Amino acid sequence: MSRGKTDRNKSGPLGSMSCLKEPLVTKILEVEHLVKNFPLKDGQVVWAISDVSFDLSEGETLGLVGESGSGKTTIGRCLLRLIEPTSGSIRFQGTELVNLPKKDLRAIRPQMQMIFQEVFESLNPRMTVGDIVDEPLKLWTNQTKGTRKEKIKQLMSLVELDYSLADLYPHQLTGGQQQCVGIARAIALNPKFLVLDEPTSALDPTSHAEIMDVLKRLQEEFGFAYLFISHDLTAVEHISHRVAILYLSKLIEIGRKDEIFRSPQHPYTNALLSSVLFPDPNITSRPFILCGEIPSAVNLPKGCFLYKRCPVAVEGICDTEFPKPRDCGHQHKVYCHNLDGSLNYFQKLIREKVCK
Amino acid sequence: MKLFLSMGWETIKKSNLYMFGFISSVIFLILWAIGPYLAPYNPLYSDFDSFNLPPSSQHWFGTDQVGMDIFSRVISAPRIDLTIAFLANIISVVIGSILGVITGYYKNWWSEALARILDLIQVFPSFILAMTAVVISGQNIQNLIIVIGIFNVPIYARLVRSKVYAVRESKFIEAAICTGNSDRRILFFHILPSSLQPAYIQFSVVLGWVILLVSSLSFVGVGVRPPTAEWGAMISTGVPQILIGHWWIPIFPGLALGLCVLSFGIMGEALNKIMDPTRL
Amino acid sequence: MGKYVLKRLFIMVIQLLGVVVFVFFILRLLPGDPAIVQAGPFASEEAIEITRKEMGLDKPLFEQFIAYMKQLTKGDLGESYVTGNDVADDLRIRFSATISLVIIATIGATLIAIPLGIFQALHPDSLFDRITNIYGLLAGSWPDFFVGLILIYLFFYLLGWAPPPDGKMSPLIFPPKFITGSYLVDGLITGNFEAARSAASHLVLPSIALIISYCGVIMKMMRTTMIHVLESDFIRYANLIGLPKKVVRNYAIRNALSPVISLIGIRIGVMIGGTVLIEQVFSLGGLGQYAVQSASMSDYNALTGFLIVACIITLVSLLAVDLIQASVDPRIRY
Numbered sequence: 001m002s003r004g005k006t007d008r009n010k011s012g013p014l015g016s017m018s019c020l021k022e023p024l025v026t027k028i029l030e031v032e033h034l035v036k037n038f039p040l041k042d043g044q045v046v047w048a049i050s051d052v053s054f055d056l057s058e059g060e061t062l063g064l065v066g067e068s069g070s071g072k073t074t075i076g077r078c079l080l081r082l083i084e085p086t087s088g089s090i091r092f093q094g095t096e097l098v099n100l101p102k103k104d105l106r107a108i109r110p111q112m113q114m115i116f117q118e119v120f121e122s123l124n125p126r127m128t129v130g131d132i133v134d135e136p137l138k139l140w141t142n143q144t145k146g147t148r149k150e151k152i153k154q155l156m157s158l159v160e161l162d163y164s165l166a167d168l169y170p171h172q173l174t175g176g177q178q179q180c181v182g183i184a185r186a187i188a189l190n191p192k193f194l195v196l197d198e199p200t201s202a203l204d205p206t207s208h209a210e211i212m213d214v215l216k217r218l219q220e221e222f223g224f225a226y227l228f229i230s231h232d233l234t235a236v237e238h239i240s241h242r243v244a245i246l247y248l249s250k251l252i253e254i255g256r257k258d259e260i261f262r263s264p265q266h267p268y269t270n271a272l273l274s275s276v277l278f279p280d281p282n283i284t285s286r287p288f289i290l291c292g293e294i295p296s297a298v299n300l301p302k303g304c305f306l307y308k309r310c311p312v313a314v315e316g317i318c319d320t321e322f323p324k325p326r327d328c329g330h331q332h333k334v335y336c337h338n339l340d341g342s343l344n345y346f347q348k349l350i351r352e353k354v355c356k
Numbered sequence: 357m358k359l360f361l362s363m364g365w366e367t368i369k370k371s372n373l374y375m376f377g378f379i380s381s382v383i384f385l386i387l388w389a390i391g392p393y394l395a396p397y398n399p400l401y402s403d404f405d406s407f408n409l410p411p412s413s414q415h416w417f418g419t420d421q422v423g424m425d426i427f428s429r430v431i432s433a434p435r436i437d438l439t440i441a442f443l444a445n446i447i448s449v450v451i452g453s454i455l456g457v458i459t460g461y462y463k464n465w466w467s468e469a470l471a472r473i474l475d476l477i478q479v480f481p482s483f484i485l486a487m488t489a490v491v492i493s494g495q496n497i498q499n500l501i502i503v504i505g506i507f508n509v510p511i512y513a514r515l516v517r518s519k520v521y522a523v524r525e526s527k528f529i530e531a532a533i534c535t536g537n538s539d540r541r542i543l544f545f546h547i548l549p550s551s552l553q554p555a556y557i558q559f560s561v562v563l564g565w566v567i568l569l570v571s572s573l574s575f576v577g578v579g580v581r582p583p584t585a586e587w588g589a590m591i592s593t594g595v596p597q598i599l600i601g602h603w604w605i606p607i608f609p610g611l612a613l614g615l616c617v618l619s620f621g622i623m624g625e626a627l628n629k630i631m632d633p634t635r636l
Numbered sequence: 637m638g639k640y641v642l643k644r645l646f647i648m649v650i651q652l653l654g655v656v657v658f659v660f661f662i663l664r665l666l667p668g669d670p671a672i673v674q675a676g677p678f679a680s681e682e683a684i685e686i687t688r689k690e691m692g693l694d695k696p697l698f699e700q701f702i703a704y705m706k707q708l709t710k711g712d713l714g715e716s717y718v719t720g721n722d723v724a725d726d727l728r729i730r731f732s733a734t735i736s737l738v739i740i741a742t743i744g745a746t747l748i749a750i751p752l753g754i755f756q757a758l759h760p761d762s763l764f765d766r767i768t769n770i771y772g773l774l775a776g777s778w779p780d781f782f783v784g785l786i787l788i789y790l791f792f793y794l795l796g797w798a799p800p801p802d803g804k805m806s807p808l809i810f811p812p813k814f815i816t817g818s819y820l821v822d823g824l825i826t827g828n829f830e831a832a833r834s835a836a837s838h839l840v841l842p843s844i845a846l847i848i849s850y851c852g853v854i855m856k857m858m859r860t861t862m863i864h865v866l867e868s869d870f871i872r873y874a875n876l877i878g879l880p881k882k883v884v885r886n887y888a889i890r891n892a893l894s895p896v897i898s899l900i901g902i903r904i905g906v907m908i909g910g911t912v913l914i915e916q917v918f919s920l921g922g923l924g925q926y927a928v929q930s931a932s933m934s935d936y937n938a939l940t941g942f943l944i945v946a947c948i949i950t951l952v953s954l955l956a957v958d959l960i961q962a963s964v965d966p967r968i969r970y
C-alpha cells in the first residue's frame with residue numbers, strides 16, 4: 001500500500017523539473033527513426049522495429065512495454081549493436097553508434113550493458129560464477145588477480161550473492177541467483193546505460209521482487225540509466241520514470257509514468273491498462289478489452305496497425321496513413337489520429353462503470 | 357576433473373550395461389598394452405603337429421589350419437587393431453574438428469563448399485573408398501592409418517560444425533560480445549571448447565567403427581596381412597574352414613572383434629550420458 | 637512435385653561432377669604411384685616408366701584431368717589388366733547381381749525395422765522392447781561378413797538347409813541366357829525355373845545376413861524418433877482434444893518416418909560397402925567380388941572404375957530416398 005506513495009515521491013521531483021530544468025539533464029541516449037527488419041528466405045521481411053524514436057537521460061528508467069513479439073528485445077539488441085539496425089540513428093553520449101567501426105564500438109562496450117531475457121542461456125555453461133564476473137575486469141582493466149578477486153567479492157555482495165557461490169557453475173544456481181550473476185557481470189565496469197530485457201520474467205515471484213529491489217538500489221547508488229523491457233505493467237510502474245508503449249514494431253505512446261498510467265490517451269494503452277489490477281488506488285481500471293488478432297509482422301497493414309481492432313477508428317484516415325506523433329504536453333507523445341474520440345470513448349466507459 | 361570422474365563413475369555404477377561395457381573396454385585396453393605377453397603360445401608360431409584342433413584344455417580356442425594357437429592370436433590382435441584405430445581416429449578427430457570449426461564459423465562460399473564436400477564424402481561407401489585408396493597408395497600399415505583417418509574426417513567435421521552453428525547463435529555468445537570480447541577470443545575461448553565436446557564424446561563410438569573398418573579391410577586382404585595376428589585377417593583364413601566344420605577358426609576372432617566394438621560403443625553411450633548437460 | 641524432382645536431379649548431376657573430380661584428385665594426391673601399381677609387382681624401372689607414359693601420368697595434372705574427363709564422358713573406364721576386358725563391360729556383367737542384393741537388403745531391413753521400432757516406441761520398457769534393444773546393440777557391433785559366416789555354419793554345415801556358398805547358383809545347373817545379369821530374373825524370363833530357384837536359394841542367406849546387420853540401426857533410430865515425436869507438443873495437443881488413439885498414432889508415425897528415411901539414405905553407402913564383403917563370403921560374383929579381386933591384384937583401372945560406379949549407385953539411391961521422403965513428409969515443400 002505504501003509503495004504507491006513512495007513511488008510518487010520519487011517520481012515527483014523529476015516530473016516537476018520537466019519544463020524549467022530540462023536543459024540541465026544530460027541525454028545519454030537518443031534514438032531516431034530506428035528500423036530493423038529481418039529478411040525471410042522467401043523474399044518477405046519481418047518488421048521487428050519500424051520507425052521508433054525516443055531518448056533517455058542519465059539515471060533515468062524508461063519502461064518499454066509491449067506484447068510478445070512486438071520488438072522489445074530487438075530494440076535492446078539494436079541499441080547495443082548486437083544486431084545491425086536496418087536504418088535510423090542511435091546516439092550514445094553524443095557518439096553515433098550506427099555504422100561505428102568495430103574497433104570503436106568495442107571500446108564503447110563497457111559503458112553499455114545488457115541483462116538478458118534468457119537468464120541461464122546468457123551464461124557460459126563452462127565458466128564458473130567467479131570467472132563470469134571476472135571476465136569484464138580481466139578484459140578491460142590491468143588489475144592483478146588479487147585486486148580483481150576483491151572486486152568480484154564486492155560485486156557479488158552488491159547483488160546479494162554469497163561469495164561462496166563463486167566456484168559453482170551456472171546450472172548449479174537458482175534462477176534468481178543466475179540473474180544476479182548476469183547483473184554483477186553487467187555492472188562490473190560501471191556502465192552508464194543498461195538494457196534490462198525482462199529481467200524477472202523467467203523467475204519465481206520471490207526472486208522477482210528481490211531482483212527488482214537490487215536493480216532499484218543499484219540505480220540509486222550508481223546512477224545507471226535503464227531501458228527496462230517488460231510486459232509486466234506492475235513491474236514497469238514500480239521502477240520506471242517514463243514509459244513507452246510498443247505495438248507491433250511501432251511506438252504508439254510515450255510519456256512520464258504518471259501520465260501514461262493515469263491518463264492514457266491511445267486506445268491500445270487503454271486496453272493494456274484495463275487488463276491489470278494496480279495496487280495504487282489512483283489508477284482507475286478501465287473496463288475495456290481489444291478484440292481481434294494482432295496482424296502478422298510479415299505483411300504489415302497500411303495505415304495504423306490497430307485499425308482493424310480499434311473502437312474509435314476513423315475510416316479513410318486511419319487505414320491509409322500511420323499517425324504522426326501528437327504532443328500532449330509534459331513530453332507525452334501519442335501516435336493516434338483520433339485522440340479526442342478516444343478520450344471521449346474511454347471517459348464514457350469509465351463513467352458507465354462507476355455508475356453501475 | 358575430479359568431479360567429472362566421480363560423476364562418471366556414478367553413472368557407470370548405476371547401469372549393468374555401462375558396467376559391462378566399462379570392464380570389457382578396460383580388458384581390451386589391457387590386452388592392447390600387454391596382450392602378446394599374456395599369450396600362452398607365440399601367436400605367430402605354427403605347430404605343424406597340431407593343426408585344425410578343436411578347442412581343448414591345451415588350446416582353449418583350438419588351432420588353425422597352420423597350427424597356430426587361436427587363443428594366443430585373439431588376445432594379441434588388439435595390439436595391431438587398436439593401435440591402427442587409435443592413430444587413425446586421432447587424425448580424424450584433429451582434422452575433423454578444425455574443419456568443423458572453420459566451416460561452422462565462417463559463413464562464406466568456400467566454407468559452404470567445403471561443408472558440402474565433406475557431407476558428400478560421408479555419404480559414400482567408406483569401406484570402398486578406403487579399400488581403393490589403400491591399394492593405390494601402397495598397402496602398408498602407415499597408409500592404412502592415413503587413409504582411414506582421412507575418410508573419417510567428415511564424421512567429426514559434421515558433429516563439430518552443427519555444434520558450432522548452435523553455439524554461435526546462443527545467448528552467452530551475445531553476452532560475450534556485450535562484455536567486449538574480441539572476435540578471436542570469442543572463437544577460441546567461448547565457441548571452441550563448447551563445440552568440441554560432441555567430437556570427443558563420439559571418439560569411443562567411432563573407435564569401434566574404425567576397428568570394424570580395419571578388420572573388414574584385412575578380411576578382403578587389403579589391410580593387415582596374415583600371419584600377423586589381426587581379427588579380420590583371422591576370420592578371412594577361416595572362411596574356407598567353416599565349410600568343413602572348423603567353426604572355431606573364424607568364430608573366436610569374430611566374437612572378440614564384435615565384443616570390442618560393442619564395448620567401445622557402450623562406453624560412448626555412457627560418455628554421452630555423463631556429459632549430457634541436462635543431467636547436471 | 638515434378639519441379640522438385642527436376643531440382644533434385646540437377647543437384648545430383650552436380651554431385652556426380654563433384655564425385656568424379658573428387659575421385660580423380662584423391663587418387664592422384666594420395667601417396668603412392670599408380671604406375672607402379674598398374675605395372676605390377678615384378679615390373680622393371682623401364683616398364684614402370686613406359687606404363688607411366690601410357691597412363692599419361694607424366695603430363696601436368698590439369699591435362700591429365702581433361703583427358704580423364706574426356707574418357708569418362710565416352711563411358712570408357714580403361715582396360716583391366718587382370719581380365720583383359722574393358723572395365724566398363726566387366727562391371728556391366730556383374731552389376732545386377734550386386735544391385736539385386738542391395739535392393740533386397742535395403743527394402744527388407746526397412747520393412748522389418750520400422751514396424752519393430754514403432755512397436756518398441758509404443759510399448760517402451762516392455763520385455764519385447766528390452767530384447768529388441770539388446771539385439772540393436774549387438775547388431776551394429778559385428779561385421780556383416782561375420783554374420784554371414786555364422787549363417788553358413790548353421791544353415792549349410794549343421795542343418796544343411798541352405799546351398800553351399802558357391803556362387804550365384806548351383807554350378808551344376810545350366811545358367812540362363814544373359815538378359816539382366818541376375819540369374820533369378822533371367823531364369824524367370826526365359827522360363828528356366830530350375831535356375832531361378834537355385835539363384836533364389838543362393839540369395840537367401842546373404843540377404844538375411846545383411847538384413848540382420850542393418851535392421852538394428854534403423855530400428856533404434858525409429859524408436860528414438862518415434863518416442864521423441866510422441867512426447868512432442870502437437871501429439872500431446874492431439875491427445876488433449878480427444879482425437880482417437882489410432883489417428884494420433886498414425887499422425888506420429890508419419891512424422892517420425894521422415895528422419896528415419898533420411899538416415900537410411902545416409903547409411904546406404906555403408907550397406908553397399910557391406911554388400912561387397914558379403915559377396916566375398918558367398919562368392920556371389922558381383923561388383924564387390926570383382927572389386928576385391930582387383931584390389932588384391934592391384935588392378936588400377938578396374939578399381940577406380942568400380943569406385944566411380946559405387947559412388948554413382950550411392951547417389952542414385954540417395955535420390956530415390958529423397959524422393960520417397962518427399963512423398964512421405966508433409967512438411968517438405970516442392
Ligand SMILES: Nc1ncnc2c1ncn2[C@@H]1O[C@H](COP(=O)(O)OP(=O)(O)OP(=O)(O)O)[C@@H](O)[C@H]1O
Binds near residue numbers: 075
Ligand atoms: N533473428 C530473427 N530473425 C527473424 N525474425 C526475428 C529475429 N529476431 C526477432 N524476430 C522477429 O521480430 C519480432 C520481434 O521479436 P522480439 O524478440 O524483439 O519480440 P519481444 O517483444 O522481445 O517479444 P518477447 O516478449 O516474446 O520477448 C518477432 O516477430 C520475431 O519473430
Ligand code: SF4
Binds near residue numbers: 306307308312313339
Ligand atoms: S490511429 Fe485510428 S486506428 Fe489507430 S489507434 Fe488511433 S483511432 Fe485507432
Ligand SMILES: [Mg+2]
Binds near residue numbers: 072
Ligand atoms: Mg524479448
